[in-house]
Amino acid sequence: xxxxxxxPRFLNTKYECLRPTPLKPKYNQSLVELLEVIEHxxxxxxxxxxxxxxxxxxxALKAYPHNIKSYAEARKIIGVGPKIGNHIKEFLTTDTxxxxxxxxxxxxxxxxxxFSRVYGVGYKTALxxxxxxxxSIRECMRDPYLTHIQRLGLELFNDFQKKMSRQDIxxxxxxxxxxxxxxxxxxxxxxxxxYRRGKEFNGDLDVVVSHPQEEIANNLLxxxxxxxxxxxxxxxxxxxxxxxxxxxxxxxxxxxxxxxKLDKCFxxxxxxxxxxxxxxxxxxxxxxxxxxxxxxxxxxxxxxxxLRNYAKKERNMTLTSHGLFxxxxxxxxxxxxxxxxxxxxxxxxxxxxEMRNC
Ligand code: 8DG
Ligand code: MN
Ligand code: MN
Numbered sequence: 052x053x054x055x056x057x058x059p060r061f062l063n064t065k066y067e068c069l070r071p072t073p074l075k076p077k078y079n080q081s082l083v084e085l086l087e088v089i090e091h092x093x094x095x096x097x098x099x100x101x102x103x104x105x106x107x108x109x110x111a112l113k114a115y116p117h118n119i120k121s122y123a124e125a126r127k128i129i130g131v132g133p134k135i136g137n138h139i140k141e142f143l144t145t146d147t148x149x150x151x152x153x154x155x156x157x158x159x160x161x162x163x164x165x166f167s168r169v170y171g172v173g174y175k176t177a178l179x180x181x182x183x184x185x186x187s188i189r190e191c192m193r194d195p196y197l198t199h200i201q202r203l204g205l206e207l208f209n210d211f212q213k214k215m216s217r218q219d220i221x222x223x224x225x226x227x228x229x230x231x232x233x234x235x236x237x238x239x240x241x242x243x244x245x246y247r248r249g250k251e252f253n254g255d256l257d258v259v260v261s262h263p264q265e266e267i268a269n270n271l272l273x274x275x276x277x278x279x280x281x282x283x284x285x286x287x288x289x290x291x292x293x294x295x296x297x298x299x300x301x302x303x304x305x306x307x308x309x310x311x312k313l314d315k316c317f318x319x320x321x322x323x324x325x326x327x328x329x330x331x332x333x334x335x336x337x338x339x340x341x342x343x344x345x346x347x348x349x350x351x352x353x354x355x356x357x358l359r360n361y362a363k364k365e366r367n368m369t370l371t372s373h374g375l376f377x378x379x380x381x382x383x384x385x386x387x388x389x390x391x392x393x394x395x396x397x398x399x400x401x402x403x404x405e406m407r408n409c
Contacts, residue, residue, distance in 0.1 A: 074248065074249050074251075077116075085148040086151070091164070095164065095178075122137075122143070138150065165188065203319075211329075215254075238260055243349045255331065258331065268335065288317070294312045313373070342393060344372045347371065359371075
């Protein structure tokens with residue numbers, strides 16, 4: 052057995068939020084890439100539980116401080132069980148993982164992978180189209196039973212596939228800043244999602260917008276969307292939801308993995324310099340929910356999941372985009388005003404957004 056001294060945070064946790072995970076792992080990159088293929092294929096087959104165990108192992112390997120050298124070493128990592136351990140063993144001897152190679156070569160995987168990239172299409176629709184024998188986006192477009200949003204997703208597919216550089220994002224942010232502040236100059240506009248985590252190329256732009264005055268924040272989504280339509284930037288509303296501003300009951304409902312109840316509009320937005328249609332996700336947060344909304348929409352999805360699980364299982368608290376709550380009867384809200392405060396209350400060492408890439 053090889054000697055290694057490791058920060059226990061890298062090994063002894065199933066909570067990704069307890070350790071920093073960089074965007075580009077220094078070690079185990081090709082192993083991670085192969086495991087990601089298997090993980091994605093499980094997702095496309097609707098095997099969410101199985102996909103999740105791959106995601107835990109992948110996250111641990113991304114944060115691991117050197118290349119894995121043996122099966123025994125791999126198995127010491129929480130989240131690496133016998134199955135994934137064996138894949139790692141295969142990788143150590145053959146430099147690849149046969150199952151990942153098979154998946155990559157399979158026509159079913161290649162097709163489902165493409166279909167599932169269409170906005171609004173999950174694995175079920177992708178599988179349905181595959182079973183109808185469709186091989187390309189063009190063939191899907193001839194399906195007679197498309198919903199409005201599926202048709203839109205297919206039409207926007209080419210544009211949405213084009214990744215945005217940080218400069219593209221900055222262009223969009225500049226436009227949003229000007230337009231939103233022309234409505235209310237005191238709006239607070241915070242880019243979140245992959246851009247905030249430092250990603251070089253982004254599939255969309257996620258932005259949380261708030262305003263110190265509650266009444267203004269309540270109607271902000273409608274005001275912004277109208278203005279973006281007037282200026283011609285907003286081409287299509289992909290998803291639009293405004294929620295009743297009733298009191299605590301909605302705030303306290305905290306179904307796992309269900310969309311939060313913040314006002315939001317997912318927009319197809321024309322980027323002036325390229326005329327490419329970009330996805331911009333606008334999220335409106337009341338001022339009192341601003342810090343939890345920013346934390347909740349910064350991601351990564353796996354980081355968010357582990358934060359919520361940690362809050363629940365280790366602290367008897369509920370963390371959502373709406374706030375932090377103590378799970379006592381009746382539920383009690385813990386008022387927070389910054390991300391750092393949330394980490395402090397949860398007793399989690401501060402993790403920079405750039406290190407939340409699990
Ligand atoms: P990408 O766009 O560059 O591909 O990466 P990303 O920015 O990490 O992914 P994203 O799909 O745009 O999602 C950004 C974050 O938003 C993600 O980490 C989790 C969060 N998020 C959703 N949907 C929902 C939701 O319904 N509720 C909450 N609370 N958060 C959500 O994507
Ligand atoms: Mn995003
Ligand atoms: Mn998004």
